[in-house]
Every structure is written in structure tokens, then in C-alpha cells.
Amino acid sequence: MKRFAKAVIPHIILTVFSLAILMPLIWLLRVSLTDRLTAYKIPPEVGTLGLMNYYEIFERYAFVSWFLNSLLIALLATAISLPLATAMAYAFARFNTGGSLLRLGVLASQMLPPIIIVLPLFGVFLFAGMLQSHAALVVAHITIALPFLTWLLVSFFEGDVTRLEEAARVDGATRWQAFRLIAVPVAAPGILAAGLLGFILSWNEFLFALVLSGPSSQTLPVGLASLETHAGVEIAPLAAATVVSLLPVFALLPFLRKHLIKGLSLGALK
Amino acid sequence: MLRRLLFGVALAAGLSAPASAETVTILMEGVPDTEYVKTLVPEFTKETGIEVNLEVVNYAEMHTKLVPQLVAGKGSYSALVVDFYWVGEFTKAGWLLPLDERIATDKFDTSVYVPKMMDLVGKVDGVTYMLPFYNYAMGLLYRKDLLADAKNQADFKAKYGMDLGVPKTWDEYLKQVVFFTKDGMHGVVNQGLRPDPIAMEWSNYLFANGGEYHDANWKATLNTEAGVKAVEQYATNIAKYGPLGAASFSFDEAFNVMAQGKAYSYITYNFFRAGIDDPSKSSVVGNVEIMAVPGPTPEQGGSLNGAWGWAIPKSSPNPDAAWTFLKWVESHEIAKKRALQGGSPTRTDVFDDPEVNAKYPYSQALKQMLLTSHNFPVFTYTPQLVEVLGRELSLAVAGEKSPADALATVETEMTELATKDGKIK
Secondary structure, eight states: OHHHHHHHHHHHHHHHHHHHHHHHHHHHHHHHTSOHHHHTOSSOOOOOOOSHHHHHHHHTSOHHHHHHHHHHHHHHHHHHHHHHHHHHHHHHHHHOTTHHHHHHHHHHHHHSOHHHHHHHHHHHHHHHTOTBSHHHHHHHHHHHHHHHHHHHHHGGGSTTHHHHHHHHHHTTOOHHHIIIIIIHHHHHHHHHHHHHHHHHHHHHOOHHHHHHBOTTTOOHHHHHHTTEETTEEOHHHHHHHHHHHHHHHHHHHHHIIIIIHHHHTHHHHO | OHHHHHHHHHHHTTOOOOOOTTEEEEEEEOSHHHHHHHHHHHHHHHHHOOEEEEEEEOHHHHHHHHHHHHHSSSOSOSEEEEEHHHHHHHHHTTOBOOOHHHHHHTTOOOTTBOHHHHHHHTEETTEEOEEEEEEOOEEEEEEHHHHHOHHHHHHHHHHHSSOOSSOSSHHHHHHHHHHHOOTTOBSOBOOOOTTHHHHHHHHHHHHHTTOOSBOTTOOBOOSSHHHHHHHHHHHHHHHHSSOTTGGGOOHHHHHHHHHTTOBSEEEEETTHHHHTTOTTTOSOTTSEEEEOOBOSSTTOBOOBOOEEEEEOBTTOSOHHHHHHHHHHHTSHHHHHHHHHTTOOOOBHHHHTOHHHHHHOTTHHHHHHHHHTOBOOOOSTTHHHHHHHHHHHHHHHHTTSSOHHHHHHHHHHHHHHHHHHTTSOO
16 A cells, blocks of 8 residues: 555656646646637636637738748857857966956856846847847847857866866876866867857847847747737647747757756766 | 946847838737737838837836836837826826827818817827827726516516616616526626726716716815715625625626626626627627716717827927828728727717728717716826825725715825816915
8 A cells, every 4th residue: 555655646746747748738728729619718718729829820910021031030049059068267267367257257247137237238229220120130049149158068077177177287198188178078068058048048038139139030929929919819820930930949958958967967977 | 438338238139229210109908909900001001101110008008118218308209199097197297299280281180080089099188199199088888688688577567667778867776786696696797996997987976976086177076965875886786786806806807797687787898899799808798788878868978988099299200201100000091990890989970981980880889989978087196196095985885985085085185186286286
């Protein structure tokens, strides 16, 4: 009996928690396949399922443009911030550059409410004539991603990697070679995980994209929010659009699982 | 140097925003009328050679996006649409360009607008800052099939000694709400969520009882017999004659109760009249009609007015091109085309147009609604007043405060806001 309870109770608890996470996604999928009338019915009805909302988001809304803008901005922001964050994290870990003051300073901007940061950025881009451009959003998203990624990566360059590097230096490697051939490969899972995090941060970012974007540079979160109108929420197309916008993140999941877990447990392995 | 450097970065990325003088960029909200404007824009470009770029954003976030643009010396938007909530704030801050000179030069006739529209989203202290774009006055959606039912008619006559029909006064309507709460049906569904949905809907109750927000000198007139009665009726309708949870419904939830055929009536925005006949949203297609919220007497209406106006911000990079667009989009021809697609007119000549009336037989009811409607106080602190009103009404509906106490608090805070704004000396 005791053994039975031991086997069953954890499963019940896990099932409940899994449902708590999965139900909203299943609900979202259901709403995306039905019309608004059925979507709101209590008790829920299945009704006739169809792909009409998926057609609608491509025909009626600038969904393709939102999607491509988000993809472009997220990829560029990640591609630029990741090497910078790696170098900065290495400098913090190895040389303690700027001491704890600079480390905190890097994170300080993230401790303020984003609305405080977005107004000065707006001013800068206005002055530079870059307002509403994709470049403005890439720069803005780098300001968010860089501090986070740096902090995440510092721990990957601390600990036993130092000794491996020292061994390489004794064997005649230059500092740059030690960084490139030893430190970076060892920290690779962490760097990849940080890259994925940077991509997701940019992909989901709303406030900066709202204030700084223009008609041709609207991103997915801003575009999707416009389906919530003064005359009601276009719930069914919104659900369909959300499902499609989740796809890239889902596509990244296998990598994420493999490398993030490896990345996070790296310190314990060495 | 910094400027050149940053500009260089933008160019290097090859992605800098185009800012040609021949493009009019307008920030709008995603309502049906925006869609109709979108479909007509190619005609404008063909006529004038000016490109139009419409940027559509979420209503709740629009203000956040607009303010930095308006504060800037030169922003990105040639023109914008302004909700009546923001009229006081935007005009007092001096963010909008007065249009009177352009109106006079081009002999643009503003007398065709419903006068209440010009009061709300047209003129402020005698200066024209906006052209009314579309209205979202509130009306009474009711089930005409239930009114026509012979058994209902006989039962109603037996109970109240009067005929069952389209309600002519507010009292008659309240009797119908009580009467139709039977057999799993609700007499009314309310949008009791705070602050905006409840504040807007309750305003109709206030006007329907003969009340107003303030007198000519901005002295608050809420804690009066009409005000207290309006709160009591509102609370009773939610508690006794509405569906469970109506106290936290926004208009989406409330509309769905009506659309699923579970309520006799719903006081809401006029654009839901078209939605209720859309089979993908409603199971009561053809059974619902709209009318002005009935007032204390058959001659008076109780509807709350609401509208958006077109404006040109002072930060507009090309005000002349923007004005060319405004003139065009608000011309009789284009306003009529928008109305024929299902838009919500602000011009009397569009309401009276035979083609519009033939396609939408309820156009005259919508016009009547506007003519007898009442305006919400428009001043710098309109959004703050909505906040206060929503809070206090919610407390009264939940039974945590008496109607008189709640209204007294609103009066005090409203007076403070009006004094701060210089409306009360």
C-alpha cells in the first residue's frame, strides 16, 4: 500500500502541474480552430473545427511582416549581443575588469522599470533619425539582452576552466588562443543557451517594440496586441496568430533542452 | 558626430525608416472603421500621389506610444486619431494643430457634423482641433423577437397593465428587464468591470434618470436623486437580473452573453449592432435591434456619446499633406463609402443618405441616438475621472459602500480634478 501510494501520489501531483502548464496551450489551440461564438461558450463546446483563422491572419493582417520583423530583429540582436556578452563575461571572470562596481553597473539598467529606459532611447533615435527603423529595435533589444547574457555567462568562465587555460598557457598558447581554443569550446553549451535566451527575450519583447517601431517595423507582440481592439478582442485570429508565433520557439526546443540542461549542469560536471 | 555615427549605423543596416515628404503616416486603433479607411486609401494615392501609411496599435497601449511622439519637436506621425478621453489632455498640452485656418481657406463645411460630435471631438474652447472620425455612442440592444412574442405580450399586459413594445421611457425598460428574467434568461447583461466598462455603461443609467455629471459651472451634480437611483438600479440589475459574474464583465464577455441569446438586453457601443448580425459571432442573428437608451420621458434620450477625431499633431513632419488626407477622408463621398461598408458616421448628411439608409435600416436609430446623447465630461483629467468613478461604482455594486457615499466621494474627487484643471475658479 505504502509502495503503491509512493508510486501514485507523485504522479498525481505531476499530472496536476503538467495540466496547469499544458491547459492554456491546449485551450489556445482549440480557440484557434473555432469561431468566436464557440470560443466563448460555457460549458465549452467543440463546434466545427477549421483553419479559417489561420487563413484570416495571413489575409487580413500583416502577419507575415510582423513575423519576419520579429525574426530579423531577434536574430540580429542575438548575433550582435552574444559575442559581446561572451567577451565581457570572460573579462569579468578572468580579469575582474572594473571590479564588482562595473558588474553591478552592467545590470543596473535592468533594475529600472523599462519605461524609464525607453524614453531616453526614443530621444536618441529621434535625434539620429532612426526612429521606427529596424536598426533602432535591434539596438534597443541589445540593451536588454547584453546585461542578462553577460551575467549568465560569467559563471561559465569561472571555476575549472581557469586551470585548463593555465595548462594551455604553460604549453605555449597565447591569451587569445587560450580564450578561443579552450575557454569558448568549454563554455559552448552555456553560450548557446545564452543565445537562445537572448533570442526569446527579443522575440517576446513588447514595450520597446511598441514605442520605437513604425508601420513597417512592427513586431509580433505589437501586432498581436492590435487584435485586442476598442471594439473587443478578435479572440479566434489572435489565438491562431499566437500558435504560429510559438512555432519558432518550439522549433528551438530540442536544442534548448539538450544544451540548456547541459549548460546549466556544466559547473557540477567538472 | 554622434548623429552622423548613429545614422551611419542605421544606413549600414540598410533598414532606416523611409521619411519621404509624400507619405502620410497615421497612428490608428484597430476598429472596423480603420479597416474601411484602409480599403479606400488607394483612391487617395491615385488622386493626389501621396502615399498613406496606417499604423495600427492596441488601444490600451496607444497613449504610451503617442506621448513621446507628441512631446518631440518633430515626430513620426503626420496625423493621428484621438479618443475623446485624451482631448482635454492633448489640447491643453498644446500638442494639436488648430485647424480653423485650413478649414476657412478650403471652405471645409463642419456644420454637417452632428453638433454633439463637434463638442466632443471637434472644438475645444472655440478652436477646432479635430474632425470627428467615427462615433461609438452607446445604445440599447434588445431582442425584438421576444417583444413580438404573443405569450410574452399577454403575460406582460396581465402583470403591468401596459403593452409590451419597444420601451419609450427608462421606467418602462426597467419593467421589461424584470419581466424577461425567467426560464434561464436574463433581463439584462451589464459590463461591470472597473474602471472604463462600468463607468461608461453607468453613465447611461445616470442620463436615463435625468441626471448629468455637472452643471454649467462644473459643479458636480452626481450625489442627487437621479444619481443615487442610477446606482441602485445598476446594482440591482447586476445582482438580480443579470448573469453571474456580470460585475466583472468587460464588453467582450457581456456581448457574448447577448450573442448567445441568454439576455434580453444590453446597453453597449453602437458598433456591436453590426456584430450581433454576424453568424460567426452570434446565434441571435436578425433578432436584435438597437435604439437610443430611453430617457425619463419619451422625448429625452439617455445615451452616452463617444467618438474619435482626426487631428494633426504639432510634431507632424508634413501637416499640409496630412490636411489633404483629412479633407479627403472626411469628404461626403468618402464618409459615405465608409458608412456603406458598415462604418459609424459622424456627419448628418451621411446618416440621411438614401443609399446608407437602404443598406442599414437602423441608421436613423443611430442618428437619433447621437442627437439625444449626452457627453462625458471632457477635460484634462477625463481618464482620472473614469478611474475614480469606476472604483466607487464597483464598491457600490459590491455593497461595500452606499450609493450616496460612493457618489459623494466621486463628487469630491471630481471637484478637485476640475479645480486643478482650472474649470472651477
